[in-house]
Amino acid sequence: DAKTTQPPSMDCAEGRAANLPCNHSTISGNEYVYWYRQIHSQGPQYIIHGLKNNETNEMASLIITEDRKSSTLILPHATLRDTAVYYCIVLPTTGGTSYGKLTFGQGTILTVHP
Amino acid sequence: NAGVTQTPKFQVLKTGQSMTLQCAQDMNHEYMSWYRQDPGMGLRLIHYSVGAGITDQGEVPNGYNVSRSTTEDFPLRLLSAAPSQTSVYFCASSPLPGQGHTEAFFGQGTRLTVV
Numbered sequence: 001d002a003k004t005t006q007p008p009s010m011d012c013a014e015g016r017a018a019n020l021p022c023n024h025s026t027i028s029g030n031e032y033v034y035w036y037r038q039i040h041s042q043g044p045q046y047i048i049h050g051l052k053n054n055e056t057n058e059m060a061s062l063i064i065t066e067d068r069k070s071s072t073l074i075l076p077h078a079t080l081r082d083t084a085v086y087y088c089i090v091l092p093t094t095g096g097t098s099y100g101k102l103t104f105g106q107g108t109i110l111t112v113h114p
Numbered sequence: 115n116a117g118v119t120q121t122p123k124f125q126v127l128k129t130g131q132s133m134t135l136q137c138a139q140d141m142n143h144e145y146m147s148w149y150r151q152d153p154g155m156g157l158r159l160i161h162y163s164v165g166a167g168i169t170d171q172g173e174v175p176n177g178y179n180v181s182r183s184t185t186e187d188f189p190l191r192l193l194s195a196a197p198s199q200t201s202v203y204f205c206a207s208s209p210l211p212g213q214g215h216t217e218a219f220f221g222q223g224t225r226l227t228v229v
Contacts (some may be wrong), residue, residue, distance in 0.1 A: 034217070043118070043204050043220030044157065087156065100145045100164075101172065102210055102218060104156030 001016030002056040002100050004088045018075040020108050024070040031090045034071045035063060038107070039052075039084040047086075048074065078112045116140050120205050120221035121177060123227065127228045135190040135224050137205030141177075143219075144210045146188040148161040150201040152175065163188055195228045202226070 012018040021097040024033060034049040048055055048062045050071070055062045061074040075082055086109040091100075120134045121134040135187040139146065147162035149172075159172030177199060179191040188207075192199060202225050 012227075032216075036218075041151075041202065041223070043206075043222050044218075045220070049217065081190075097184070098160060100147060100218070101159055102149075102157070104149075106156055114148035 004090060004105055006086070006088055006105065006108045008106060009111070010080045010112045012110060012112050014080060014112055014114050015077055018078040018082065018110055018112070020057040020075075020086050020088075021111060022046065022073070022091050025087070027090050028092070030092045032092070033062065033071050034089045034091055034102075035060070035062065037084040038087070038101075039059045039081075044087065044104075047053045049051065055090050080112050080114065083110060115189065118205055118207055118219050118221040120150065120203075120224050123222065124225050125191070125227070127226065129195060129197060131195050133192050133201055135192075135205075135226075137190065138186050139189045139207040139219070140186065140203060141207060142185060143207035144185065146165060146182070146205065147172070147218075148178070148188070148190045149204045149206065151204060152201050160190065171201045181196060197228045198223065200226060200228045
C-alpha cells in the first residue's frame, strides 16, 4: 500500500483558507486519496476523496497533482471548529485484500487561531 | 439513523479480566473493522470483516477475538486484559465496493483502561 507523508502541524487564522499538503509518491493507479479528520479524540470523520480529478464538497476541496504524487486538502474558510488532526490515506476501492484497511499515519495537527 | 454505536464509552478492567466491546451499525454495511488508538498515535487496525461469518486479522490482532454473526453487529473480545491494551478503541463500517460511497463511518470510541 502506498505510504503518505504529511507535515506534523500547521496553523491557520480563522476565516482564512487552510491548505494541508500530503505526499503519496508511490500511489498506484487504482488507489484513491482519502482525507479524514479527528476532532479531540472523537471518531475519525470522512472529509473527501478523489482519484485524479479535483473534487469539492460542502466541507472541503481536494487538489491532486497531475502525476498523482501529491495532493492538497483545502478548507476554504477555516473556523475554530476545524482544529483537528487531519489524515491523508491512500486506499484501493476496487476490492482486494487491502480494501477498507485504513492506514493512519501521524497526520497533521491543524490549529485554527482566532 | 444512529450510524455506528459503540458500548460502553468507558471501561476499567483488571489485568486478566475478559470483556466484550460492542459495535452496531444500522447502515447495512458489509465491511466492519476495529481499530485501537494509543496516545499521540494514529489508529491501527485490529480485526475486520467483509460480511457475516467472515473475519480476518489486521495489523495488531493479538489478544483480541472477533465474530460476525449478523451484518449489524461486530463485537470485539479481550480474552485476558493486559495493561498494554489500555487504549481507545474505534469501530468503523463502510459499504463494499460498488455499494455506494466508500467512506468509513466511525463510532465515538470506547476508552479502556487496564490496571
